[in-house]
Amino acid sequence: MYSLGFDIGSSSVKVALLDVTTGKAVNSAFYPKEEMAILSPQAEWAEQNPSDWWNNLKLALKDVLAASDIDKSTIKSIGISYQMHGLVTVDKNGEVLRPAIIWCDSRAIEYGNRAFEEIGEEHCLSHMLNSPGNFTASKLKWIKENEPETFARIHKIMLPGDYIAYKLSGDIVTTKGGLSEGIFWDFKTQTVSKELLNNYGFSEGVIPTIKETFEIQGLLSSETAKELDLNPGIAISYRAGDQPNNALSLNVLNPGEVAATAGTSGVVYGVSDQLKYDPASRINTFAHVNHTNIDNRLGVMLCINGTGILNSWLRKNVAADLDYVQMNHEAEAVKPGSDGLLMLPFGNGAERVLKNENPGATVKNLNFNLHRRGHLLRAAQEGIAFSFKYGMEVMEQTGIETNVIRAGKANMFLSPVFRQTLSDISGSTIELYETDGALGAARGAAYGAGLYNSIEEAFSSLEKVEVISPIPENIDALEVAYENWKRELI
Template sequence: MKYVMGIDLGTSGVKAILVDENGKVCCETSKPYRLIQDKPGYCEQHPEDWVEQTIAAMRELMARQPAHSRQVEGISFSGQMHGLVLLDESRQVLRPAILWNDTRTTEQCTRITKKLGDRLQKITKNQALEGFTLPKLLWMKEHEPNIDQQIDLFLLPKDYVRFRLTGAIHIDYSDAAGTLLLDIGKQTWSEEICQAFDIPSQICPPLVSSEAEVGTLLPQVARETGIKEGAKVFAGGADNACGAIGAGILSSGHTLCSIGTSGVILSYEEDHERELQGNLHLFHHAKKDAFYTMGVTLSAGYSLDWTKSLLAPEESFQALLEGVADVAPGANGLLFTPYLVGERTPYADSIIRGSLIGLDSRHERAHMVRAVLEGITFSLNESIALFRQAGKRIDSIVSIGGGARSQTWLQMQADIFQAEVIQLKNEQGPALGAAMLAAVGCGWYPSLEACADQFIHQAAVYEPNQQRVDVYAHLFRLYQSIYTKTRDIHVDLKQYRSI
């Protein structure tokens, strides 16, 4: 039996899976690493932590499955998007990586928009938002000029890890599309944008497709992990693009709900010409010559993590959710907005913060937990509403990530989204998408679609309950009013934030 390995470099940790030719996940493991949040709005990580924990995860897989170590034919990657890793001419890291959920760059986003106007949308198909890579580069110029002068190359997180494992430097189109430096139509780095902000185009890494073979493991890495030398390494893709592959979002009419630290509603596109509104994004898919549109909730699973840390730090998530199914929609008159670190879709607001509206002394823990789940789902539904306003038909949604591990939450998604929600068997998210890219790259299957037929299977389908649909439609309108009614309050409160 032959095997491939999929590695997903997430925000809170790295996940690695070993998959055989039939699509069976034989082994999986994950390793954590820490966030650095020294100032309000700042979120960084040490790239060396990614490398150490990725190698540790690979080594653990091989130790747990020693008979398979000689049969690993291919390895590919998925990774958190947008994060800025800076290297000098000796390929040494210059500073901690600035992550996708870092919001320090509001002024730089304003400057980008003012300088490029409509050209930015025409070239990149996206607006200037704090999460993207270009604003981070401009912040470096203004605030850390000594480091800026030493920049010889930038990479995104998974590309840095792959470089350390192979010695080869590349970035794939799906991750490059999230930098705000890529000309989506021409599939090249934009000289116009680089010149507008005095960014040397040579610091941009070489572009490749996600399924491209980019090298093999360095001998010392192969020895350290226990994987045979010569195992092929493929470029991989952005976490959302790989999550889409792992969920079978490979043709028009397919939509994904992915709930991790952030939350995503993603829909497949044949080309890059769709007109977008409401801070939706358009990126290259990890499937060649395909694209996807996407809306983002910055604090999706993170909101639930935060709730658990406050209410039940010693309990499991399963224990936290006990009793939620017995609470009626609306959580006994309680609404939650998941704006813990600002929001992206549809508001693109780094100042707004979360709210619990309607608290009274009769509320219990189960009410608060249900309100948090509903608030996360309402936020995701704002992206679905934008898709529908743009003419997309969304009748069926594949749900992956944390939101797919609770029957109560899956039914809630069906009722709020007003669409059938599909749960997958043995759902592995972006790590499976990375493994599928490796499987196709190794020639096991002629296409991602053929691979998906073997690797991906439905477990259950949740249909909307019309009575709850009507209740949630009214609650959703109330939810949508909270942003405009609290925004000015949060602007005034910003001066008092010290953490």
């Protein structure tokens, strides 16, 4: 038996095929080969056409099926991972009314800030665990205030993953996890927040039927099966936002477990069983994939915008003659602490962990007689690791103790300098795995469809490929560098 995983990102759509029996990936593919277009009609706006997600899904799926010598009737489940916080609106005929407003769009900030005050900071934080901020609910409020004709035609709202599931099955449904990502969910009443709906002037009728994360949420329709060259009736049995799904992909499900990613931006995602929050909203808390009304499983999420994008900028502008492996070698030739050179990586927009400040990237203590290019390359990677450590200190205030970090062996975690620095400065062991979001979604779907008897069984074949532990002799120099780095930040 086989399970498909669809990972709907803002850059590309990835499809993976999992052999349920062996727990191994059969094939995977992604489209487009260049980054998907993001529309920006005005500054700070970011939109995508949902049809682009669907068309790229079809292309990636076609490649996977062509490369896989399997009987399609043995594909029994489909799981979906998706970019968080987006907003898709459809009319009574299920037609998309406008381009989706995606996660990195900033137009709705003022509406979220106003609702935070009007509903009450204490109520928002204790019930929804977040400020309404710039999340999905506030984006819908923006449409209501600025595109009233469109708002009047809205039959249902969807997150990006809900839309893909709708295209597959014809059923418009969502999950508690998705609603919590949009800041619609009240964790104390275990319902959609009446206070938020009333404040924003939304009818509860725009909210789709709510399903569990792991269950059969719909079946592949005959019409869509023909379009995708699949058999009808395949169970759509899992969906989650990309960061909760990344944690699932790494088998991070229980209180005290932590997952991380470090691509263009970076995320540390810890699981808690406590309804806690950061009063300054520097980190966010959402329902994790295995959250229930009985057992709290909350994902506490730190996001750093300026992560791999700094390393990429250096390659383009400082080390154009090197590839990333060569950059890492040059950085490794410099001792920990970079001989006093410091770099703050915050050059990719306002940082939530800095209370939405945008200080920009900074290089400090540059000495023309001492520092070489290798110092810049190492200081950048140390600065990224320091930003993770800074955010992890905020996370500790909500009960997330980071002793072991699990990550996919990809992006910045391919760098020995970055991963060793993060291990040394955080005191954490880092475990690396060969997995990704599409494969995690396929595993989740197989469990949701009953192809595995437990989540533990679904992840029994997940292989740890490398372990990084703190090196004691590095720690003193890095702790001095980190304290100096924090002083520059403050």
